Amino acid sequence: MKKILIILFLLSTLMLSGKMEIIEQNAEQILLRISVDEYSLNEFNEFTELSFPDWNFTLDVGAPNLPVKKINIGVPPDGDIEVNIVSTKITTKNILKPVSPVPGIVESGKTHDYIYNIDPQKYIESNQNFILKNKPYIFRRFNTASVIFSPVIYHSESNEVEICEEIVLEIRISGSIDTREFKPDKVENIYKDFLVNYDQARFWRENIIPEISKVPFEKSDFWYRIETEENGLYQIGRNELEQLPEFYDINDLRLFTMYREVVDVETLAYNFKLTEIPLFIENGTVYFTKERLDDDRLNLNENNIFWLTFGYDDISLPERIKHTPLINNANPVLDFERKIIVNSKNSRNGLDGVIIYPEAGVFDSQSQQLADLHYELNFELKSQADIFDEYAGGSEDPVAIKNYLEETYSNNPTLFYCVLMGSGTRNWGDEEKNKIITYALSSNLNTADDNFCIFTGSNLPSLAMGRIPAKNESEMDFYIDRITSYIQDPTPGFWRNKVLILPDDENKGGGYEGFGYNHGFNHSARAQETGEALNEEIYVKKVMAFEYGFDVFQNKPDARNAMIDVINDGCLVWYYIGHGNDDVLGDEDYFRGSQHMGLLHNIDHLPLFIAASCSVGEFDKLSFDCIAEKLVLHEDGGSIASIAAIGSCSGNQNTDLIKYFLESLLNDITLHTIGYSLLDAKISLGSIYGNSKQYHIL
Structure with a gap:
């Protein structure tokens, strides 16, 4: 039987969408064939929708919504790649209606809705190349070059699409290809999925020494x-x-x-x-x-x-x-x-993770309890106050935490986990909810804890981040007691092999959405797809919202009751797919955090809660706790952990991320932590990372 490993919590031919086949490979060259063997073009309302199952799609609102695939190649420290197209098989099709644009997401009713507006300039400037090479970047000591394959070129003036059904690429690798000492990492399987040429690239890893300025407390007492x-x-x-x-x-x-x-x-x-x-x-x-x-x-x-x-x-x-x-x-x-200088030299080696607590006397004892609970891992405990002093000269600035983590990772290449001990809001100040600072790259972007671990030269997170959203000692003690009981005194039973999925119905504003099996708003299809992807030993219980009727308020209380019954009876995972916001799952009120927490009586059967939905994990509001927060701190049950998005996000990209996450967590013969599997999913679906970045572990 399965048990979620709670630490963040301890809960040669490569197949992508279509097929990607390595024809030949050596240290200096890769010959790659990519086949696009399943797709369709469907007219829907005033647009033509492109259906490419399992492909990622662009995220540029107003631009043509076209499929893409990112291919990562490991290169030597001073290297790069040259990409040549050897052959292509192209089909040209004329369409009557323009390709649908990437939708914008706006508040609508209780939740959100898609708005499809064409940006004429973006359509004119739409990509006209099947292959695009990106600049090399660094991911966990791997120097990585990437190729973006766009199998569809759209000519908006003539309403014509070119579809590359097969392409053969020659990828030449430059740089010093001499092998170096190979030191296995605990997360090698992530790299195997991430890099096409992992077997060679693992010998090219190098430790990047970041240029980080700090107050040199180690030079004086x-x-x-x-x-x-x-x-x-x-x-x-x-x-x-x-x-x-x-x-x-x-x-x-x-x-x-x-x-x-x-x-x-x-x-x-x-x-x-x-x-x-x-x-x-x-x-x-x-x-x-x-x-x-x-x-x-x-x-x-x-x-x-x-x-x-x-x-x-x-x-x-x-x-x-x-x-x-x-x-x-x-x-x-x-x-x-x-x-008083405490642990300022940052000299510990062989770290698996760091735990950051606010300051001396605030969550420090609970941080030690959490580290002791995971005795198999080597943790460093560090106060946020000391990080601010050392890495920002005393300024309360999130860049200080990023610099601390980057330097610590440089000194400890095995570092993988970071736990933030305490809630935080976008309005940083002296309020009770501001315990650990949040990080938004600009005022018009959402908070993302991943920002703390996107290190110099990279565009992907290097660590599995998690946050315990406790505001005070009472809440933190409650959570530590809960996780201790879950790990040390688990409740046996079949519930540990059960996954609950509730997909939103396709009703929106009195009409219907999500026509076509692969449409992002066909929540029922996404639920079916996820269930079929899981290990056959897992019992998947689906509460299909479209099967339930409305009450006079246009809600579906019977669907809610059916879902609550499964949760209270016990399930390993509780997964919701559909519209939502910080207080509600679905316009039909399948669950409302401000009203329905009292219906949960599952203290002995705590699931991992997941929402592929907008804003259900919006933990950074000063005056309101989101559903994801409330569930992990609900006294009579709730969840052992929550994974949800902090802001608006996109349908297919959400469910692709969670499907990959669940496959990593539940299907792999090796038991993985929640943190491992979520980072694995974010990295493997790198071309939609802008959407995946919204998702946090609470």
């Missing part, structure tokens, strides 16, 4: 945190200096701060840089000048925090102000406090 306010001259006077030990030498003092530096002028991505601030010393008082260092384009508050030290392990001389400042105008510092 004495550090003092200084807070300031507006720009100007400041003084560190007798009251502050008396806190230093008697043996310090005032002429040995140094002062440091960190500032944000733009590293990408287009996105305004930034990183932190360390700088030493010159001092002026006179009559036992220390003076320094605070001035604007951050780039004004960032629209962020500059760092008001400085770090004073002595006994600094460096042969260079301390920086000094070369002119005499107007010391009579000096401002007093706002705060002066010694920092």
Whole structure:
């Protein structure tokens, strides 16, 4: 019988969509044949929809919705690929209606809806090449080059489509192909699925040493945190200096701060840089000048925090102000406090994961309990407060956590898991729900915990991320007790072999959607497809919403009751497919977090809850807890963990991700964790990662 492994929780020919066959392969060349053997073109309303089962589709709203496949090739550290088309088999078809656009997603009724609007410019500029080569990037020490195969070229002016039913590619690999020492990783199977030439590329891995700036706490035993306010001259006077030990030498003092530096002028991505601030010393008082260092384009508050030290392990001389400042105008510092250095050298090796808790005294004991529970894994525990100090000079900034994780991974190539201990919101502040900071790359993009582990030179996450959305000690204690009981005192029974799937009906706004078997809104078909993909030893119970009638409020309480009965009786996985938002599954109110939690009495049969739906996992709202959060903290049952999207996301891409995830989790003869299987799915479906990134483990 199956049991979800809870740590994030411990719950030669390659087949893709169609067929991809390696005809010949050596270290310098791959000859690849890709066959597109199943597709259809269907007229639906005013558009022609392209049906390519198991293919990914583009995500550019308003552009033609065309199938794509990403092919990843491992290359040497200094290498790249050259791609040549050897042969093609192309069919040309004329269509009466334009190819349907990638839909936009808007709020509609209780949930969301698709809006199909053609962007004329994007149709004119639609890709006219079957093959596109991307720049190399890095994924977990693999230098990776990728090829995007687009089997359909659409000519919008003539309403003509060219379909490449077969293509043979010659891929030449450049660079130093000499083999290097091969050290197996615990997640080798992910790489085997990810890279076409894994058997060769595994010998080309290299450890990338990132250029990460931080406060060098390891160079001295004495550090003092200084807070300031507006720009100007400041003084560190007798009251502050008396806190230093008697043996310090005032002429040995140094002062440091960190500032944000733009590293990408287009996105305004930034990183932190360390700088030493010159001092002026006179009559036992220390003076320094605070001035604007951050780039004004960032629209962020500059760092008001400085770090004073002595006994600094460096042969260079301390920086000094070369002119005499107007010391009579000096401002007093706002705060002066010694920092006790804890585990600052980050010297542990062989780590499997890190657990980040808010600060000393907040979730630190529970973090140790979680690490002890997974005794087979080697965890480092680190406080967010220490990370902010060391990697952002004291600024509360998510880039600090990213830099900490990137450096830790560089020192520990086996690192795979990261657990964030505490809730967080997009409105970071002192509120109870803000325990671990969230990370959105810009103000118009959704929060994504994956952003913490998309390291320099990569566009994919390198770690399996998870967050325990507890707001206070009581909730965290409850969750740790729950997961401990699940692992150490499991409830036996057939329920551990049962998967519940509830697909939304195809009713929307009084009409019907999802015509055609492969349409993203044919939720019933996606449920059937997922059930057929699972191991035959798994009993799949489907509650088909279309089989149930409406009440006077256009809801389906009988479908809800049927679903609740299965959950309370016990199931390993509870999977919903369809429309949703942070409080409701479906316009038909199959489940509403604010009303129906009391119907769940399954404390001894906790499932993994999954929603292939918009916003069911929107955990970053300050004033509201989403369904995914509520389920893992429901006292009388709920779920052992939740996987759901934080924002709007796309039908087929959602179900493709979860189908791959469930196959990895339940079908593989090797038991995998939830974190492993979700990262496996995100990486393997890399061409739709922009959609997969929405999904979090709570």
